[in-house]
């Protein structure tokens with residue numbers, strides 16, 4: 001395969017490229033990335049000199065650059081996005097631009113280039129929020145009900161991808177995945193923020209009552225699911241991807257992190273809740289299990305600990321990030337007093 005991976009310098013994109021080069025060394029990969037605050041080529045150091053890997057610094061909203069990059073490509077795997085809910089609440093325009101307009105540019109160019117597969121990487125957040133006391137889970141048939149600018153922009157991109165399949169016959173697949181964790185995740189998201197703050201001896205901000213629930217999946221399980229969908233998935237189909245059956249609320253996750261790092265619960269700081277904060281996400285991944293044989297192989301207890309170890313052993317990677325523009329964002333998001341209630 002000749003792949004074009006958009007957003008390959010971000011968290012999941014870089015894990016995907018590392019995974020792909022390991023498991024499909026005969027394939028070629030072009031990494032097309034704008035290198036926003038979230039893109040980091042250091043993630044790809046170990047493969048940057050391989051002859052079958054190329055990096056292109058480009059914006060998916062730039063039609064000419066995208067057309068040029070697609071010249072010899074048969075498969076597009078589209079990760080590029082603005083991905084953080086809190087940033088979408090502070091300023092939504094970049095989300096509309098990259099996630100909607102950028103996806104549209106990529107769809108047009110992929111159609112014209114005649115790619116054999118356009119795979120769109122999406123999120124379970126498009127389905128909205130589940131009740132905390134309900135055992136219901138999201139499936140491929142759940143109606144869309146996005147509630148943040150981020151999830152609304154991702155929902156919009158999913159609709160565009162489906163429209164290009166039905167209207168123009170673009171051979172596409174979509175995956176809607178739950179919250180990922182693992183190495184190279186930007187320390188603005190809950191798990192890497194909690195780990196790095198704890199290592200620095202800072203408090204960990206927990207929104208609201210801390211009882212919001214996410215469905216956690218180790219990033220390599222997500223990469224393997226996309227691989228299976230690319231190899232065996234049916235054109236025009238959507239697959240939901242999620243973690244193990246256990247529900248963990250944010251407080252439980254933060255307590256696990258603090259305890260592993262030898263910190264007590266006084267390091268938890270309850271802060272102002274996120275507006276429109278989705279209460280619970282949970283994914284029913286029966287379809288991809290039954291049709292393609294996928295299931296998560298990494299349990300939260302073991303792999304959260306391994307992720308903490310990774311952040312302990314790679315402090316240069318995140319300390320560098322936390323010393324830059326991040327400081328301005330952190331102050332705006334959490335306020336001088338950490339956004340305390």
Ligand code: NAD
Pocket residue numbers: 006007008009010011012013032033034035036037038039040058059060061078079080081082083084098102121122123124154176177178179180181186
């Ligand atoms: P990320 O924020 O870590 O990385 C995004 C990458 O996209 C960065 O490298 C950035 O430079 C690049 N990018 C942004 N705008 C661009 C543009 N206009 N042109 C080219 N490149 C651009 O994001 P992530 O957490 O790795 O998420 C990747 C994808 O997976 C996103 O589409 C996201 O919606 C989806 N997703 C994420 C999760 C999660 O838990 N992180 C879960 C499900 C789905």
Ligand code: TYD
Pocket residue numbers: 085086179188189190191193205206207208212213214250274
């Ligand atoms: P996040 O990692 O931002 O992912 P998402 O909002 O896309 O699910 O947040 C995960 C959960 O953690 C979510 O319920 C919000 C909460 N959270 C905090 O309590 N404190 C924080 O500082 C952050 C970033 C998130």
